[in-house]
Amino acid sequence: MSGKDSHVQDDILRHSLENPEEFWANQAEHLYWHKKPSSTLKLTAKKLKSGIEHDSWEWFPGGEISTCYNCVDRHVEAGHGDEVAIYFDSPVTQVKQKYTYRQLLEEVEVFAGALREDGVRKGDVVMLYMPMIPAALIGILAVNRLGAIHSIVFGGFAPNALAQRIDSCKPVALLTASCGIDGNKPPIPYRPLVEEAFKLATHKPRRTFIWQREQVPWAPTDRSAGQASWQKVMNSARSRGIKAECVPVKSADPVYIIHTSGTTGTPKGVLRDAGGHAVGLHLSISYLFNIHGPGDVVFTASDIGWVVGHSYIVYAPLLAGASTIIYEGKPIGTPDASAFWRIVEEYKVNTMFTAPTALRAIKRDDPDNKFLAKVGERGGLRTLNALFLAGERSEPSIISMYQELLDKYAAPSAHVIDNWWSTETGSPMTGRALVPHAGRDRKAKTRHDPPRLKPGSAGKAMPGFDIRVVDDEGREVDRGTMGNIVLGMPLAPTGFRTLWDDEERFYKGYLKRFQGKWLDTGDSGWIDAEGYVHVMSRNDDVLNVSAHRLSSGGIEQAVTSHPLVAEACIVGVPDAVKGQLPFAFITLSTPSHPTAAVPDEKLAAEIQALVRKQVGAIASLGGIIQGKGMIPKTRSGKTLRRVLRELLENAAKGEFDKEVAVPSTVEDAAVVDVARRKVKEYFDTVGEKHAAIEEGIKAKL
Numbered sequence: 047m048s049g050k051d052s053h054v055q056d057d058i059l060r061h062s063l064e065n066p067e068e069f070w071a072n073q074a075e076h077l078y079w080h081k082k083p084s085s086t087l088k089l090t091a092k093k094l095k096s097g098i099e100h101d102s103w104e105w106f107p108g109g110e111i112s113t114c115y116n117c118v119d120r121h122v123e124a125g126h127g128d129e130v131a132i133y134f135d136s137p138v139t140q141v142k143q144k145y146t147y148r149q150l151l152e153e154v155e156v157f158a159g160a161l162r163e164d165g166v167r168k169g170d171v172v173m174l175y176m177p178m179i180p181a182a183l184i185g186i187l188a189v190n191r192l193g194a195i196h197s198i199v200f201g202g203f204a205p206n207a208l209a210q211r212i213d214s215c216k217p218v219a220l221l222t223a224s225c226g227i228d229g230n231k232p233p234i235p236y237r238p239l240v241e242e243a244f245k246l247a248t249h250k251p252r253r254t255f256i257w258q259r260e261q262v263p264w265a266p267t268d269r270s271a272g273q274a275s276w277q278k279v280m281n282s283a284r285s286r287g288i289k290a291e292c293v294p295v296k297s298a299d300p301v302y303i304i305h306t307s308g309t310t311g312t313p314k315g316v317l318r319d320a321g322g323h324a325v326g327l328h329l330s331i332s333y334l335f336n337i338h339g340p341g342d343v344v345f346t347a348s349d350i351g352w353v354v355g356h357s358y359i360v361y362a363p364l365l366a367g368a369s370t371i372i373y374e375g376k377p378i379g380t381p382d383a384s385a386f387w388r389i390v391e392e393y394k395v396n397t398m399f400t401a402p403t404a405l406r407a408i409k410r411d412d413p414d415n416k417f418l419a420k421v422g423e424r425g426g427l428r429t430l431n432a433l434f435l436a437g438e439r440s441e442p443s444i445i446s447m448y449q450e451l452l453d454k455y456a457a458p459s460a461h462v463i464d465n466w467w468s469t470e471t472g473s474p475m476t477g478r479a480l481v482p483h484a485g486r487d488r489k490a491k492t493r494h495d496p497p498r499l500k501p502g503s504a505g506k507a508m509p510g511f512d513i514r515v516v517d518d519e520g521r522e523v524d525r526g527t528m529g530n531i532v533l534g535m536p537l538a539p540t541g542f543r544t545l546w547d548d549e550e551r552f553y554k555g556y557l558k559r560f561q562g563k564w565l566d567t568g569d570s571g572w573i574d575a576e577g578y579v580h581v582m583s584r585n586d587d588v589l590n591v592s593a594h595r596l597s598s599g600g601i602e603q604a605v606t607s608h609p610l611v612a613e614a615c616i617v618g619v620p621d622a623v624k625g626q627l628p629f630a631f632i633t634l635s636t637p638s639h640p641t642a643a644v645p646d647e648k649l650a651a652e653i654q655a656l657v658r659k660q661v662g663a664i665a666s667l668g669g670i671i672q673g674k675g676m677i678p679k680t681r682s683g684k685t686l687r688r689v690l691r692e693l694l695e696n697a698a699k700g701e702f703d704k705e706v707a708v709p710s711t712v713e714d715a716a717v718v719d720v721a722r723r724k725v726k727e728y729f730d731t732v733g734e735k736h737a738a739i740e741e742g743i744k745a746k747l
């Protein structure tokens with residue numbers, strides 16, 4: 047795109063793709079380098095054991111950097127030591143704390159000193175299994191300070207998931223806590239979980255540092271597992287004046303390993319490069335998020351275990367010198383659906399980031415947005431410039447609703463910004479940038495309009511991401527045509543270049559499908575004439591109805607446009623005639639949810655009409671099941687469509703109680719039982735009508 051129709055974001059994108067060396071060299075200057083890179087981009091090739099060769103690349107070769115220095119020391123040295131780095135807000139323990147940059151530096155250098163005394167060295171892997179408390183950030187930064195590599199495992203995972211990850215990256219030490227707290231449930235002691243994981247794992251970390259929380263003590267008695275109380279070790283180091291300086295690493299050295307949340311298969315260890323990570327995140331936090339430094343407050347309602355938490359709770363806000371909020375609570379239930387708006391008001395948040403699933407949960411509990419309006423009416427949301435949403439597709443109805451609410455209550459011209467990315471890419475591939483330039487003068491907080499809002503689209507490409515839509519042969523399709531979303535290489539600097547210890551799997555999982563020409567994102571969608579990217583579904587969730595490829599996301603969008611539907615999940619069930627038939631699971635936003643699994647006829651007819659009108663008669667639903675708390679999610683908020691599909695298929699065969707494979711990453715396995723009961727009730731009620739599905743399943747067998 048060019049000329050008068052083009053938006054400045056298009057020009058910046060073009061610059062980054064046409065002249066990546068110049069573009070990223072400019073960006074690199076915002077960071078402190080212990081050794082300046084000798085060049086910006088080196089294109090290389092890699093040879094696999096199998097003999098296959100594929101293109102590769104390296105950002106900022108020759109450079110040496112300490113991310114910890116850039117996140118902490120640099121701001122103190124610049125005179126910002128008294129600015130707040132971390133606000134900790136834990137409604138589940140009634141604790142609120144803050145750390146200035148100076149206090150954060152003191153904690154990090156002492157703990158890094160203690161870890162160094164314990165033998166942690168540059169290049170070692172240290173694993174974290176932590177709740178959302180400040181010690182987690184201190185631990186992450188201390189590991190980074192030593193030039194070691196961290197691998198954070200979500201603190202709600204079960205022992206087998208932790209053991210799998212221990213064996214995958216063989217950490218020398220584990221940083222953990224005596225308990226985690228999941229919403230309004232009682233504290234979960236970590237001791238049995240960690241000790242069970244150690245039993246299951248083949249590799250044994252030689253040290254376990256336990257952050258003691260008063261809710262549940264954990265006396266570090268198991269010396270064979272090297273258990274030690276984190277606070278005691280810290281106090282000892284502090285009293286002896288032990289501190290560690292920053293140890294820089296090469297640009298291409300890993301800063302961390304993160305395992306993809308994965309709904310199936312063994313998790314993949316995505317590797318992040320130190321140099322590209324710092325430079326790319328610094329660009330995104332300033333250009334896309336309009337966060338520049340002291341006085342700016344970022345509230346990312348995610349968990350440090352996910353990539354969103356790595357990038358926008360921990361690193362990016364600190365790289366900018368802003369304040370980040372660690373929130374140990376949930377969108378609802380701690381104590382209610384007002385929680386997020388309270389945080390925005392209390393900490394004068396400028397940028398908020400959450401997943402659409404959190405907003406759906408709020409919508410279920412507060413369908414008329416009374417809580418938000420209450421805070422809004424007294425001006426409590428006036429600091430908020432943007433609400434970022436990612437992790438899943440956001441249905442247009444949720445985007446439009448929140449945009450209207452922001453227009454009414456937030457800062458002038460505040461924006462809802464859907465942004466699409468993944469663990470692999472490390473930062474958003476799309477979005478609507480809030481700052482009109484990606485140049486050097488970031489101090490001027492110029493406000494301008496990002497590319498206009500198109501609900502249902504995740505915005506336009508971010509610098510360095512060459513996004514294309516191709517058919518199954520890898521040929522680019524016309525604008526507006528649905529296909530596989532792929533990336534041209536090199537990826538932008540935050541993007542991964544390989545998997546931990548598994549180059550073959552990197553090739554097989556991402557490059558092989560298009561013979562190394564494109565990197566497969568695993569998502570389907572389309573790019574419109576103006577360059578907006580519409581991400582519709584994971585490839586696995588594409589339905590094939592009468593030889594038409596329909597996206598579950600597109601049908602869900604139609605279903606959720608009904609004002610009574612808070613959430614919808616579409617799965618494809620086999621159909622003898624059409625191949626597959628879309629089937630809807632819905633949760634309503636009515637204050638008292640109907641108990642029947644079959645919706646009343648009027649509602650069902652209205653939903654069908656919306657699907658026919660917005661997607662087409664081809665997508666007519668084969669059935670609708672309604673219920674509350676029956677759509678299973680992963681811990682990171684992704685809908686487990688496969689589980690619902692299997693329940694339906696089994697039910698159609700009369701096998702209502704048959705086990706379905708539920709991944710260990712499931713948020714709440716009890717939800718699957720609710721869904722099972724609803725499916726059974728539905729089939730009992732509807733009975734004969736489902737002959738077509740039964741036929742379809744027979745045909746598939």
Ligand code: AMP
Binds near residue numbers: 307435439582583682
């Ligand atoms: P993860 O690596 O676990 O963060 O998952 C990445 C996947 O989440 C992407 O490949 C998409 O399928 C989905 N995703 C993330 N953000 C969005 C978005 N804004 N719109 C649609 N899908 C998204």
